[in-house]
Amino acid sequence: MPRTNKKKKKGGARAGDSSEYDTAEETASVTSSHISEPDSIDEAIASHGLDDVDETSGQDAFEEKIRDFIDGTTQKSAAGRKHCFEGIRAAFSKKYIFDFVDSRKITIADCLERSIKKGKGDEQVLAAKLLNTLWIQLGAGPECEEVFAALRPVLMSKVLDKTASPAARASCASALGLGTFIAAAEFETVCSCMNALEDIFSASYLKGDGSSPTHKPGVSTLHTAALNGWMLLLSITPTSRIKHIVETHLPKLPDLLSSDDVNLRIVAGEAIAMLYELAREDDEEFEGDDIDELVVKIRNLATDSNKHRAKKDLRQQRSSFRDIIQTIENGESPQELVKFGVECLEIDSWVRRRQYSIIRESLGSGTNTHLQENPLLRDIFGLGAPLVIGLGGHKKASKTERHNFNSAAFKARTKVRSKQRDKRVAIY
Template identity: 45%
Template structure:
């Protein structure tokens, strides 16, 4: 359809990624009650709100049109703009009628694009499914894109960055939109065929891979672990028997992130095994705990300080999970609500979603019905700005509380650090 020069010019300007000002517009979702409508009222009431919404949607339409542009740079900018929008806002009503157009654009970018463009398209596909939630709309999107994901993932000549992105997106999209558990098993087999290449061989040797290929195996392992959380008990037993004895070999990998991913997956497997059988016992528990303990206290000089610090923190939790079945509960605060991450299943699911929505995770926990259903948070809680302001703790009270907490924490740490303290007291 022909467009005027003025319209084409506006569209070309729109392919730039969203600015912070764009992201801060709170009137762009069907859950607009989460926004601070008071500021809009002051600036012109409903007219200002409607105008902001129209401008924003026009910009989004420009991004969608630009995903099929001849310029790779323009396509990349459009994909990044749509990713930012979907990560920070609920756009269900806007994208529902445009989902197949967007799906076709994503498929084209995956097939025709290179490297970063393919990775951006894969991430956008995942965000699209998260926006649509579990239902016929996301199933149609995933049915179209799943063969493309698997083709790129299994193609050894494809761009490694694209393969990594496809592994992660395939895992999350399967969790959201896959309607057949047998297809979930097939996808898990696809992941296994990748990360199992990093296992030690029967003679104790292991294959050597480049850092990028190791990262691909790590993404495949984490995607596999995510789908493990939705497997029925019969399949879990089979997977436990097949992998629990081999996964610990990944703890010897040179890459710290692969070691951490392997350790967290081991902890997840133990948690699931104990859920199936409270009397579960693992034959190789003692050597496994010895290995985990050494990683939790690793002080090798040839490793970077940040890597050692991160590794020790994770493996202390993994060791407690394997030895005692314990989990260090974490509380996530968003709006006026709280959510506890109290299991390795929840932790893996939360981190998978956060990997795509990033800083928008708290907003999605408030407003995204699918994510709220996954974490059993119930329907979105609508609270206006006046109520939020009334519930906010005064600044002086927060200062007093933080000061007291800091003093108590310092005294406790000093007591533990004092070498004269009898260890038996703890």
């Protein structure tokens, strides 16, 4: 039966869908980024006195607070260092301040390296999360490449260290994935990182007897973070490598759909959908092996009513797997519109959704500011140069201007995705 009808329908809910599992309370599209519920950056901004200082006291006062936090990362108290890491991360999330960060990147990187190597638990987690905002501030240039080259071995070592806490390894896996995505100069580095991340989440594949492995608390979160990072790097894999990755990973990933962890099930489903999306860019009729069995599994998850699962988990799971089944059966990608200032970003593929998700997880409420001002994000999402806003403040775009903007974005989005995946030389 045909499964590649590529008609696009706007919005998370699909109008006219009368399937038995489409309930009124579950019409919103949910992705893994919304499920992970990272610690609130808004709360960190307020608790560290960063919420109003740049408006009331000027940029100098804002930067002075960050300097104080940077100085505090060398103190002997672990609690004090953690407080300072939280403050720096909140500041980096709130505003795009490339020049300030660039002039202090080595000092910051040294402190983070020391904490990731020698710190314990929560300190390692906070240091790795701060790294994500550091990558985003520095962008895809030599400034970030220098820091990434110094810290990549440290992150790789911690990710693979089975004696470290799962939470620390999970945060380091996210930092390794995003850092590689932004700063890796050679695709060989990307491959090395993908292999390391796969070694982690493959531990959740089914055992030889077909049963799901049992893990200690926190390990499933680690596997979810590793799979998320692997997907992010898959999004920039050259087209010439996609066929091989689809052939080797599509038969394995459905094992993760049997996991007891709802987040891992959902992320695994999204990874499968992304593989189908990428495979069909080359072959619109691609179905893969055992697609009928896969569809049955995913439909069961989209209609799951297991009373032993939490209601919130079931809602998230059913909503996500509705989008996933539409991609596999009909070739439809998820649709979401993100508005920021007078602009908007169309999330129209699993590739773009994964890229936006990691940015949103890293920056929280500061995402919109960075979308407006940060050249890295504007390049990733094909937004062009930052808009210049006059002294009169933000001017609402007219209906014609919005239509023209969206039309241009619609025409360019496929080229942008292809360019992102092919900009690095493939290594065989």
